[in-house]
Each structure stands twice: as C-alpha cells, then as structure tokens.
Amino acid sequence: xxxxxxxxxxxxxxxxxxxxxxxxxxxxxxxxxxxxxxxxxxxxxxxxxxxxxxxxxxxxxxxxxxxxxxxxxxxxxxxxxxxxxxxxxxxxxxxxxxxxxxxxxxxxxxxxxxxxxxxxxxxxxxxxxxxxxxxxxxxxxxxxxxxxxxxxxxxxxxxxxxxxxxxxxxxxxxxxxxxxxxxxxxxxxxxxxxxxxxxxxxxxxxxxxxxxxxxxxxxxxxxxxxxxxxxxxxxxxxxxxxxxxxxxxxxxxxxxxxxxxxxxxxxxxxxxxxxxxxxxxxxxxxxxxxxxxxxxxxxxxxxxxxxxxxxxxxxxxxxxxxxxxxxxxxxxxxxxxxxxxxxxxxx
Amino acid sequence: xxxxxxxxxxxxxxxxxxxxxxxxxxxxxxxxxxxxxxxxxxxxxxxxxxxxxxxxxxxxxxxxxxxxxxxxxxxxxxxxxxxxxxxxxxxxxxxxxxxxxxxxxxxxxxxxxxxxxxxxxxxxxxxxxxxxxxxxxxxxxxxxxxxxxxxxxxxxxxxxxxxxxxxxxxxxxxxxxxxxxxxxxxxxxxxxxxxxxxxxxxxxxxxxxxxxxxxxxxxxxxxxxxxxxxxxxxxxxxxxxxxxxxxxxxxxxxxxxxxxxxxxxxxxxxxxxxxxxxxxxxxxxxxxxxxxxxxxxxxxxx
Numbered sequence: 109x110x111x112x113x114x115x116x117x118x119x120x121x122x123x124x125x126x127x128x129x130x131x132x133x134x135x136x137x138x139x140x141x142x143x144x145x146x147x148x149x150x151x152x153x154x155x156x157x158x159x160x161x162x163x164x165x166x167x168x169x170x171x172x173x174x175x176x177x178x179x180x181x182x183x184x185x186x187x188x189x190x191x192x193x194x195x196x197x198x199x200x201x202x203x204x205x206x207x208x209x210x211x212x213x214x215x216x217x218x219x220x221x222x223x224x225x226x227x228x229x230x231x232x233x234x235x236x237x238x239x240x241x242x243x244x245x246x247x248x249x250x251x252x253x254x255x256x257x258x259x260x261x262x263x264x265x266x267x268x269x270x271x272x273x274x275x276x277x278x279x280x281x282x283x284x285x286x287x288x289x290x291x292x293x294x295x296x297x298x299x300x301x302x303x304x305x306x307x308x309x310x311x312x313x314x315x316x317x318x319x320x321x322x323x324x325x326x327x328x329x330x331x332x333x334x335x336x337x338x339x340x341x342x343x344x345x346x347x348x349x350x351x352x353x354x355x356x357x358x359x360x361x362x363x364x365x366x367x368x369x370x371x372x373x374x375x376x377x378x379x380x381x382x383x384x385x386x387x388x389x390x391x392x393x394x395x396x397x398x399x400x401x402x403x404x405x406x407x408x409x410x411x412x413x414x415x416x417x418x419x420x421x422x423x424x425x426x427x428x429x430x431x432x433x434x435x436x437x438x439x440x441x442x443x444x445x446x447x448x449x450x451x452x453x454x455x
Numbered sequence: 456x457x458x459x460x461x462x463x464x465x466x467x468x469x470x471x472x473x474x475x476x477x478x479x480x481x482x483x484x485x486x487x488x489x490x491x492x493x494x495x496x497x498x499x500x501x502x503x504x505x506x507x508x509x510x511x512x513x514x515x516x517x518x519x520x521x522x523x524x525x526x527x528x529x530x531x532x533x534x535x536x537x538x539x540x541x542x543x544x545x546x547x548x549x550x551x552x553x554x555x556x557x558x559x560x561x562x563x564x565x566x567x568x569x570x571x572x573x574x575x576x577x578x579x580x581x582x583x584x585x586x587x588x589x590x591x592x593x594x595x596x597x598x599x600x601x602x603x604x605x606x607x608x609x610x611x612x613x614x615x616x617x618x619x620x621x622x623x624x625x626x627x628x629x630x631x632x633x634x635x636x637x638x639x640x641x642x643x644x645x646x647x648x649x650x651x652x653x654x655x656x657x658x659x660x661x662x663x664x665x666x667x668x669x670x671x672x673x674x675x676x677x678x679x680x681x682x683x684x685x686x687x688x689x690x691x692x693x694x695x696x697x698x699x700x701x702x703x704x705x706x707x708x709x710x711x712x713x714x715x716x717x718x719x720x721x722x723x724x725x726x727x728x729x730x731x732x733x734x735x736x737x738x739x740x741x742x743x744x745x746x747x748x749x750x751x752x753x754x755x756x757x
Contacts, residue, residue: 167702199705200668230702231668234675338672341645341680363510363541367643370544374647394510398476401509 153306164202167230229256259331388426476540480504539566569636629688693730
C-alpha cells in the first residue's frame with residue numbers, strides 16, 4: 109500500500125483556554141473531574157531557545173540511541189534536557205518504577221521546560237501514572253509527547269486535566285542519519301516541530317472505498333487501542349462522547365482487534381462519537397485453521413453501523429513510518445468525502 | 456444471595472453448544488459418551504460440528520440462536536460449552552435471559568465462557584460452573600479428578616479442593632462468594648454491562664498464552680479499577696504458556712502477581728488447579744466458599 113499524503117499547515121495562535129463539549133456518560137468511576145467538564149488547557153507553543161525534556165516513563169533507551177533525535181531537535185532551535193532515566197535499565201523498563209516516576213515528576217514540575225518528549229514506548233507508563241502529582245503540570249502546562257504505551261499518559265492528562273498533548277513519533281523513531289531519512293519518515297518527524305510551533309495541523313489522505321462520508325467536529329482523542337482498552341474502569345479512562353476518536357495498534361490478532369472494538373462499544377465509547385479515525389493496524393496472521401474470516405474493515409464497520417458519523421481508514425498514525433503528529437484533546441474537524449479524508453485542527 | 460440452578464438427576468439433559476470457536480463433533484465424542492455414562496441425556500446443538508468455514512462455530516446469529524434455544528428449552532437442565540476461543544463478547548448483549556431467570560440451569564465452561572459467568576453473576580445473581588469443557592474428556596481425561604469434579608458439582612456435591620502451598624502464598628482464611636475466570640476476559644469486561652463486582656469476594660484468575668507485560672498490564676487494570684483492593688481472598692491458578700518480549704520482562708507471571716498484590720493483607724494462594732491445562736477443578740461461580748491458605752496446604756471449600 110503506497111499512499112500519498114499531502115500535508116499543509118496554517119500558522120496558529122498561542123495559548124488558548126476554552127470550554128468544550130458536555131459529558132453525557134455517567135459510568136466513569138470516582139474522578140477528579142471528567143475531562144469535558146474542565147476547561148481545555150493548551151500548553152504554550154514553543155519558541156526558539158525553549159527547552160524540551162526527554163524521559164523514559166516506559167521502556168529503556170540509551171543516551172546513544174537518542175542522540176540523533178537530540179541533534180535534530182537542537183537544529184530546530186530548541187534546547188534539550190536529558191532526564192535521569194535515559195540510560196537507566198531495569199530489564200525492559202527505563203529504570204525502576206520509582207526512578208521513572210521521579211524523572212517524569214521532576215520534568216512536570218520544572219517551570220523551565222516547555223515540553224516533555226517520551227524517549228520511547230514499550231511498556232510501563234501504567235506503573236507510574238498514579239504516582240504522578242499533576243499539580244506542577246497544571247501550574248506550568250507543557251506538551252507531553254509520545255504514543256503507543258504513552259497513550260496511558262495522554263489519556264490520563266485528557267481525563268484528569270483536559271490538557272492537550274502531542275501524539276507522535278518518539279526518539280527511537282528518529283533516523284540515525286537525517287540526510288538519508290525517507291521523505292515520509294522525515295515529514296512525520298517534522299510534523300512534531302510544526303505541532304510544537306503552534307501550527308494548525310491539517311492532514312488529508314486519499315479516499316478509501318470503505319470510508320463513511322460525513323463531517324464531524326470535536327476534541328480529538330485516542331491512541332493505541334489495546335492501551336485504551338486496558339484503561340477502562342480506571343482513573344485514566346477517557347470519555348469519548350462528542351469527540352473524534354483515533355485508534356491504531358500493532359501485532360494483534362484480528363480476533364483480538366475485534367474484541368477491542370467490542371470493548372469500545374460495550375464501554376460506551378462508540379455511541380457518542382463525532383467521527384472515527386482508523387490508523388495503522390499491523391495484524392498478526394491468524395493461526396492455521398483459525399481463520400478469523402473478517403477483515404479490519406469488516407470489524408470496524410460492523411461496530412459503527414448503528415451510527416452515522418464519518419469514519420476513515422488508513423490514516424497515517426500508528427506503528428509505522430507515516431505517523432504524523434496529532435494534538436490530542438484539541439478541537440478538530442474530520443471531513444470524509446468521495447475524494448479524500450481530511451483531519452484538521454479548528455479554533 | 457446467589458440463586459442456585461437445580462442440581463442434575465439421572466435422565467436429565469445436558470445441551471452442548473459452541474458459543475465461540477469452532478469444534479468438530481468428533482472431538483466431543485468422548486465427552487458425550489461420558490456424560491451418558493454419568494446417566495445424563497445429551498442434546499447436541501447446531502453449533503457443535505457443522506460447516507462453519509472460519510474461526511467461529513457459526514455466524515453470530517447461529518451461535519446466538521443455538522445458545523438461546525438451549526437456554527429456553529424446558530427439557531434441558533444444563534448447558535455445557537464445547538469449547539472457548541473467542542466469540543461470546545459478540546453476542547452477550549443479545550442473549551435473552553428472561554426464561555433463564557425464571558428457570559435457571561447450570562452453564563458450564565471456562566476461558567471465553569468467562570463472559571457468561573461474569574455477565575450472569577453481575578446481572579442475574581445466578582450460580583454458574585467454571586469447569587473443564589468437552590476436549591478435557593479426551594485422552595483419558597474423563598477419568599481425571601478434574602473432569603470428575605464437574606460430575607460431582609452437577610450432582611450437587613459440595614466442593615472441597617486441596618492443593619500444595621507455594622512460596623508466594625499469603626496465609627489466612629477468607630469467606631465469600633467465589634467469582635473469577637480468565638484474566639484477559641475479566642479485564643476486557645471492565646466498564647461494560649458484564650463487569651463483575653469483586654468486593655468482599657474470593658477472586659480466582661487464570662490465563663494462557665499471554666505476554667508477561669500484558670499480564671502485568673491487566674493486573675494493573677484490575678488494581679486501578681478497584682477490583683483487587685477489597686477482596687476477601689485471591690486464588691491464582693495457572694498462568695501457562697506465557698510469552699516474553701525480545702527484551703526480557705525480567706520477572707515471571709507469579710512474581711508479577713506477587714508484586715501487584717503485595718500491599719493487600721487478604722489471603723492469596725498461587726498454583727491452584729484452575730487453568731488451561733488438565734488441572735482445572737469445577738468451581739461454582741457466585742457460591743459462598745471458604746479459602747484457607749495454611750502452612751502446609753491450601754483448601755477451598757463450598
């Protein structure tokens with residue numbers, strides 16, 4: 109599948125605070141406040157000379173492995189503060205739970221940082237999320253950047269603070285040699301810079317025959333589907349009512365993806381959507397003799413057939429080269445028509 | 456109080472259905488013969504065997520219709536699920552339990568059948584049987600104490616199981632309703648209409664073929680959604696055929712679980728014979744039990 113994307117952006121404005129949406133869902137457990145009842149917090153966009161912290165809330169990474177990312181980000185005019193967890197290793201984790209929580213806490217509290225880039229995903233954010241005190245982040249809002257396992261943090265910030273964050277590639281996806289990066293990879297990474305600089309994100313992709321046309325507007329929320337499922341019932345569970353949901357996943361069996369879409373349905377996450385954006389789904393082949401007999405299209409369309417909102421497939425977000433930066437929590441418009449699907453930041 | 460379906464008497468009928476994955480009829484032959492030797496009649500549902508070309512034992516409509524027929528049939532006293540796999544989630548919200556509510560019957564199975572256990576416990580407060588299914592009877596399995604424990608349960612014999620202690624056990628005695636099943640399914644149902652409450656109960660968990668990090672993640676979900684903090688006791692069954700990532704996770708399933716439940720002071724036992732292996736005692740979900748985790752042995756009794 110060789111799809112062509114075109115990417116355009118409009119220069120945006122600085123920090124905005126607005127109230128969006130109304131919560132209709134009551135099933136969420138004791139919470140400090142449902143996201144949609146809180147005013148949206150948009151951290152200040154970055155200026156040349158601002159500092160971005162790099163930390164490992166989940167998997168381990170070495171300093172050497174993040175050097176290409178550091179160099180490129182510095183070439184954009186930003187400074188880097190390397191967290192204590194870079195280079196730490198506790199088996200798969202980037203340090204012990206206590207070390208990872210402390211590093212993230214320190215960065216959230218640090219008024220001199222304007223963004224926190226998670227070095228990589230893997231697994232582990234859920235171990236530290238309840239240890240984090242968000243008060244410092246509320247006082248000094250900053251962009252938290254990452255995807256995959258970092259979906260835990262993005263959802264948690266959306267649910268508890270209604271703070272926007274950036275869903276994008278992380279340090280481990282930056283090419284060792286920027287000059288040799290494939291155009292699509294380079295574009296994906298440059299979209300992080302555009303997001304941080306306050307440009308309004310706008311992505312258009314060619315039509316997919318299975319798309320459902322329509323227009324929907326609402327805050328954009330989402331991330332890794334399996335991670336969203338495992339947040340159900342917790343303090344990080346997201347309310348999707350009135351929102352545009354995007355999902356992606358990798359390495360799952362089709363039956364498991366089907367079960368996850370049923371989970372979305374049965375936890376009330378599909379019924380009140382304004383739009384559904386289906387990103388990359390790299391599936392694990394069915395075991396011999398266990399043909400699931402349904403495609404990803406079948407799975408998704410079957411679950412949304414009772415609703416009328418627009419649905420687009422093949423959006424460039426996921427565990428793949430074309431994984432463009434998305435501003436989680438910010439208002440977007442999804443327009444799906446006979447020619448293309450466009451997701452654009454509004455307001 | 457949990458409602459108890461009537462226990463079975465000789466001549467009663469057990470219906471066999473496959474509400475999830477496909478199972479060829481021949482794989483259920485030993486099970487059918489054994490049930491008949493136990494003195495029961497067997498009714499074979501349309502979803503056991505059949506001509507389904509894919510993973511499922513039939514379309515959603517076919518699986519739903521077969522299960523619904525057995526639930527509503529006055530002359531069927533128990534429903535044994537032939538196998539698990541995946542599929543109950545797709546039909547659970549369409550099952551009509553109105554006849555079952557008036558005339559409850561034993562629903563038997565595990566793994567994907569956990570969806571039925573949880574859904575019925577949550578919504579209808581009726582006991583179900585977490586137990587071996589049809590393929591467990593094969594390869595001499597029908598002679599095993601685990602398959603026989605299903606017979607004893609159906610006959611109304613009160614369960615009393617023992618197993619050896621494990622170094623990670625937390626000693627103590629707990630009394631409460633027994634609930635549980637497959638960890639992946641229980642986690643998957645959190646936040647849905649089938650989500651079971653665990654407060655004051657004895658929870659049992661087992662799983663198969665999961666990545667270690669995913670077992671950890673699911674335990675964190677149970678913990679963070681409040682499923683673990685007010686238990687009376689916890690029974691950890693088999694966590695078999697676990698998988699690891701290229702970068703090793705660094706601890707095994709039981710170490711993961713030990714760490715997650717470290718802060719609680721209720722009794723916990725590890726290695727209880729409830730699993731995807733042959734060690735799989737019939738457990739009455741929703742029924743009051745006493746769990747004793749001692750110095751020399753673990754006992755679970757109704």
